[in-house]
Amino acid sequence: MPHKTFFWFFFPSGLAMILFIGLPIFSSFFQSLHIEPEQILIEVETCDPFGCETEVQVDLEATAQSAAENPLGRFNGFGTYKDRNHLAFEEIQEAWQSTGDFSDFIKNVLNLPFYKSLLFTLTFCFTVTPCVIVLGFIVALSVNVLAKSIKGMVIFGTILPMIVTPLIGSLVLFWMIDSQGVLGATIQIIFDDPNLSLKSSKALTWITLIIYGIWHNTPFAFVVFYAGLQTVPQDPIEAALIDGATRTQRVRHIVLPHLYPVATFIALICLMDNFRVFEPIIGFSAEGVAQSLSWMIYKDLRNETLMLFGSAGATSMLTILGVGILLMPVLIRTWKEFKTER
Amino acid sequence: MKKLLIALMFTFVSTGAYADGHSPCNVTDGTINVLANEFTTLRIVMEEAEKCAGSDADFSVTHSVDHQKLQGPALEANPAEFTAKIVTNGSITPLMSKGLLRPLDDLVEKYGSNLNKSQLITFDGKVYAVAFMANAQHLWYRESIFNELGIAVPTTYEEVIAAAAKIKASGKMDNPYAGAFKAGWNLSQEFVNMYLGHGGEFFKPGTAEPSINNAKGVAALNVIKQLTELSNPDFLTQDTNAVKEEWESGNVAIMHIWGSGAASLLDDEGDQAIKADTRLAPPPTVGGGSAAATTLWWDGVAIAKNTSDENAEASFRALVGAASSTEMANANPNAAVWLINGYTPGDAAVGVLAAAKMGATPYPSIPQMGLLHGAMSDEMVEFLQGNESAEKALQDIEAAYIAKAKEQGFL
Numbered sequence: 247m248p249h250k251t252f253f254w255f256f257f258p259s260g261l262a263m264i265l266f267i268g269l270p271i272f273s274s275f276f277q278s279l280h281i282e283p284e285q286i287l288i289e290v291e292t293c294d295p296f297g298c299e300t301e302v303q304v305d306l307e308a309t310a311q312s313a314a315e316n317p318l319g320r321f322n323g324f325g326t327y328k329d330r331n332h333l334a335f336e337e338i339q340e341a342w343q344s345t346g347d348f349s350d351f352i353k354n355v356l357n358l359p360f361y362k363s364l365l366f367t368l369t370f371c372f373t374v375t376p377c378v379i380v381l382g383f384i385v386a387l388s389v390n391v392l393a394k395s396i397k398g399m400v401i402f403g404t405i406l407p408m409i410v411t412p413l414i415g416s417l418v419l420f421w422m423i424d425s426q427g428v429l430g431a432t433i434q435i436i437f438d439d440p441n442l443s444l445k446s447s448k449a450l451t452w453i454t455l456i457i458y459g460i461w462h463n464t465p466f467a468f469v470v471f472y473a474g475l476q477t478v479p480q481d482p483i484e485a486a487l488i489d490g491a492t493r494t495q496r497v498r499h500i501v502l503p504h505l506y507p508v509a510t511f512i513a514l515i516c517l518m519d520n521f522r523v524f525e526p527i528i529g530f531s532a533e534g535v536a537q538s539l540s541w542m543i544y545k546d547l548r549n550e551t552l553m554l555f556g557s558a559g560a561t562s563m564l565t566i567l568g569v570g571i572l573l574m575p576v577l578i579r580t581w582k583e584f585k586t587e588r
Numbered sequence: 589m590k591k592l593l594i595a596l597m598f599t600f601v602s603t604g605a606y607a608d609g610h611s612p613c614n615v616t617d618g619t620i621n622v623l624a625n626e627f628t629t630l631r632i633v634m635e636e637a638e639k640c641a642g643s644d645a646d647f648s649v650t651h652s653v654d655h656q657k658l659q660g661p662a663l664e665a666n667p668a669e670f671t672a673k674i675v676t677n678g679s680i681t682p683l684m685s686k687g688l689l690r691p692l693d694d695l696v697e698k699y700g701s702n703l704n705k706s707q708l709i710t711f712d713g714k715v716y717a718v719a720f721m722a723n724a725q726h727l728w729y730r731e732s733i734f735n736e737l738g739i740a741v742p743t744t745y746e747e748v749i750a751a752a753a754k755i756k757a758s759g760k761m762d763n764p765y766a767g768a769f770k771a772g773w774n775l776s777q778e779f780v781n782m783y784l785g786h787g788g789e790f791f792k793p794g795t796a797e798p799s800i801n802n803a804k805g806v807a808a809l810n811v812i813k814q815l816t817e818l819s820n821p822d823f824l825t826q827d828t829n830a831v832k833e834e835w836e837s838g839n840v841a842i843m844h845i846w847g848s849g850a851a852s853l854l855d856d857e858g859d860q861a862i863k864a865d866t867r868l869a870p871p872p873t874v875g876g877g878s879a880a881a882t883t884l885w886w887d888g889v890a891i892a893k894n895t896s897d898e899n900a901e902a903s904f905r906a907l908v909g910a911a912s913s914t915e916m917a918n919a920n921p922n923a924a925v926w927l928i929n930g931y932t933p934g935d936a937a938v939g940v941l942a943a944a945k946m947g948a949t950p951y952p953s954i955p956q957m958g959l960l961h962g963a964m965s966d967e968m969v970e971f972l973q974g975n976e977s978a979e980k981a982l983q984d985i986e987a988a989y990i991a992k993a994k995e996q997g998f999l
Contacts, residue, residue: 282997285685285955289794290712294677295719295927296884296950302794303711304685304955320997330991337987357976359966359988425822441762446821448973531825534771534969548657551682551958556995 271566278326278559280319283312319556326560333564334358360564363537369452370538371520371572374459378516379509381460382467387497389468390475401472408465416458416529420445423454448535455536458526463519467512474508475501510576517572522565539565612699612909613640618902623659624674626651628851629924630887633674633720636916640909647906655679656773663688668892672903675717675890677953680709683890685955689716690893695904702912704929709888719888720911721924723848724948725781726871726882726939730841730862733760741867745785745811745874745881748842752818755841765815766831766843769823776964777883782808784949785874785881796956796998798989801982807875809971809978816972824969838862844871844882847943850936851923868935870942880946886927956998963988 247255286308292301313319328335341354355361389400407415422429423444434442444450478501486496524540527533533541539561546558620641624630634649641647650670652658656679662669663683675683683689691714696703700718709717727748729741734751737758742748748765755764768774783790788804791797816823820834832849834840836858847868854863871882889907891900910916914930921934925941933941951957963985971981993999 281995285997287796287955287998291710292712292953293708293710294950294953295706295722295886296944301952302796302954306685306687310687322995326995329994330987357970357980357984425820441821443821445825531770534775534824534965535973537966545962548654551656551660551679551962552685552996553660554992554995557992 271562274559274562276318276559277555278563279321279323279556281322281326281556282319283309283316284320285309286312322556326556327564330358331557332360332560334360359537359542360539360561363539363542364568366452366536367521367523367538367568370456370459370523371517373456374463374520375513375516377460378463378467379512381464382512383471383505383509385464385468386471386475387501389472404468405465407461408463408469410462412462412525413529415462416526419454419458419461420530445530445532451530451532451535455523455526455530455532458530459520459523462526463516467516470508470512471505474505478504510580514573514576517576518569521569521572539568610699610701612905612912614642615640615645615902615905616642618646618896618898618900619671620645620647620899620903620906621670622649622672622674622903622907623655623662623670624649624651625655625676625887626653627846627848628855629721629848629920630674632851632916632920632923633910636910636913637906640913641902641906645902645906659683660686660688663892663894666894667896668894670892671895671899672889672891672907674887676723676885676887676951677709678885678951678958680717680888680890681953681955682958684711684716684953688893689890690900691716692718692891692904695891695901695908699905699908700912702914702929703908704927707888707911707927709886717888717890718908718911719886719927721848721887721926722940722944723846723885723887723924724871724882724940724943725777725844725846726880726943727869728835728843728845728849728853728939729867729869730865731867732865733841741869742842743870743872744876745782745815745872748844748872749811749814749818752815752842756818761839761841763818763820763839764841765818766820766826766834766840766845767815767823768826768828768831768845769812769816769819770827770830771824771965771969773961773965774827775824775968776961778812779808779964779968780951780961781881781883782811782874784883785877785879787877787879790952790957790960791954796993798960798986800960801979801986804875805982806978809968809981811874812968813972824972835866836862847936847940848924851920854922854936868939870939870946871948873946878947880943880948882943882948883951884940884944884948885951887924956993956996959992959996959998960985960989963992 286305287302288305289300290303291298292303327333330337337358338355341351345351345354356365385404389397389404392400421427424430425434425443430444433444434440444454482500483496486500491499522540523538524544527536527538527541543558543561543565546554546561622634622637624634631651638647638649659673659679660682663673664686673683680689693715696708696715696718703718707719708715709719727742733755734741737754739751739754742751752765755761767778769778783800783805786804786808788802788808789799792799820826820839826834828845828849831840831843831845832853835843835853838859850868853866871880873879874881889904889911891904912928914928917926917928917931921932922936925933925937967981967984967988970976971978990999
C-alpha cells in the first residue's frame, strides 16, 4: 500500500485515538505532577444541635486566592509517584536498611498499599490468563465436534458469562457463595464445617475472585479459538488420519501450531484486561482483602470525601506502565516476526 | 450535647424562634432537585418536602448510598447538578471546604418561622444548614435471649463482649454480635467510635497532624478485634443494611447500629416475633471511659451555591417545610429523633437520647477528617486478620494519611 493511501486510511482512527486515548492520558499525566494548593486553615466557631465549638475550617477566601493564582495546583514533579501510597522509595530504602533478613523485607514492602495491590493484580493476571487460554481451547475443541443441531445453543450458553455485565455477574455469584446461598451452603455441607465462609479469609477470597475471573474470561478465549478452528486446513488433517494419527496427535501437531498466533493474541488481550481487574472486587465486596491497581484509582477518586486527583493520575500512569511491561515480550516477538516476514 | 436535650424538652413549650414569617409551602417558581442518602427516614422527609412543594412544583430527588461520593463533583459544576443536598456533620465538611454551599440567613429569616434555633448549623456566625434529625449508633438486643440466660443489659463494651461470649457458649447462636464492619467507611467509623470512647484525639490540637498511634488507639483496635471474633465471619462484607438483615433473620442477639435503623427494624414487615423481642439500649462506654463510645450526628438541609437564587429559594422552601413539620415528626415518632419543634420523642428515641446524655462526641466536622477516616480501613483489616500488630496498623494509618494530607495541601 502506498504511504499516502495508508495515511488517509489510518487517519480517522488515528485522530480518534489521539482525541479519546492520547489526550486523556496526557491530561492524567499532567495532573499527576501537581498537588492541591495549600489549604489555609483558620479557627472558627461552629454551632450545631449538640453545642458550639471552635474548630479548624478552611479559610475559603485565602485558599480561593491561592487556587486562582495556580489553577492547576502546586507543581510537585514526581513527588506523588514517590510517596508512601505509590512507589514509596524512601520506605523501601528504610525497610532494606532496618530489616535483617530478606523475608522481613518482602513483608515490609508488601505492607505498602501500592505493592500490596500489585501483588494481587499480578497474581490474578498470571493465574487467570493461562487457565483461560487452556480452558477456552478445550471448550472450543469440544464445541467444534458437536452435532450441528445443538451447536448454536451450546455456543450461546458458553458465551453467556461474557455477555453478563461483570458487576452483575460478580454480584450474583457473591450472593450464591453467601453462607446461606446455594453454593456457600453446599460447600459447608461438603466440608462439614458450618463456619466455613468463602468471604472470610484472604486466601479463599482470592481463590473466589480468580475462579470468577476464569469464568468470566473463558468465553472470550473460546470465541476466538473457535473462529480459529474453522480456518484449520482439512488436507493435512485427512493426511494425518490416513497415517493413523490419534486425535491428540492431530491436535498437537496440526491444530496447535496453526492456532499459535491466535493464542498469542488471546494472551495479549487477557493479560491487558486482567491487569485492570476491578469490577469483581466491588461486586464481591472484597476490598478489605484484595485490592488491585484499578481499585486504588477508584478509591482515590470515589472512596474519599476529598478527591485525590494527583494520586489517581499517578496510579493510572503506573498501571499503563505496568501493562506496557507485561506486553513487552509479546510485542517484541510480534515485531521480530513482522521484520523477518518482510 | 446538653443543648440537644434542652432543645428537645424546650420543643414541648416553645412556639418557634421567629414569630412572623412567610409560609414556606406551595412553591410555584424554580426547580427543586435534591441529593440525599438512602434510608427510610430520609424517604419520609423527602415525601413531606414533595407534599410541601405542592403539585405545581418541579420536584425531584435522588436517593443514593453513594451520596458522599457524588456530592462534590455534582455541586462543583455550575450550574450545580442538584439544587440541594441532605448533609450530615460528616458530609458537610468537604462541601464547606470548597465553598459549595450558600449562607441561608436571609432565607431562614423569611421562611424559618417554625424552626427551632438549635436546628440552625452555623459556621462563623452564618447559617449553612438546617438540621432536622439527630442520629447515633447505639446498642440493640434481644430481650428473651438475655432473660433466658440471665444477662443484664450491658453498659460497657467489656460487658457486651462477655454477654456475646455467654450467648455463644450457650450454643444458641454461633455469631451473636453484629456491627457494620464492612471494609471502607463503616469499619473506619467503628474505630472512630471506639477511639473517641477511650477519650482519644485524632489530631494534634489546632493542626492537621495525626495523633492516633497511642495506647488509646491500641486499646480501641483490640476491642474491635474481640467484637469481630464474636461476629459473623463475613463481617468485612457487612454494612448496616446487611446487619439489619442478619438481625431480622434471628442470627444476632446484640448489635451496635444506627438509631435511624428503627424505621425499618420496627416496622410491620418481617418476623414479628423478632420485632417484638427487639430492645434498644444506650451506647456502651469502653475502657473505663465515661463518654459513650459512639458519635452524634445530625442530618440536615443545605443549598448549593452554584444554583440560581430562584432555585435556591424554591428548594429551601420545600425542604424547610419538611424540616419544620411537627405533623411529620409526630406521625413518625420512631423513624428518627427529630429536632423539630413540637416533637414528642417515641420509644425508639431512647438510644440516641442516651448517647447525647452520656456525653458522646459529635463526629468531628473538620476538613481533613475525611482523609484520616479513609486511611483507616485498609490497615484495620490487616490487624483484624492477624497480619500485623495494632501499633504497626496505627503507624501505617498515620503514614497513609500523611501522604494524602500532603497531596491535599493540609500538611
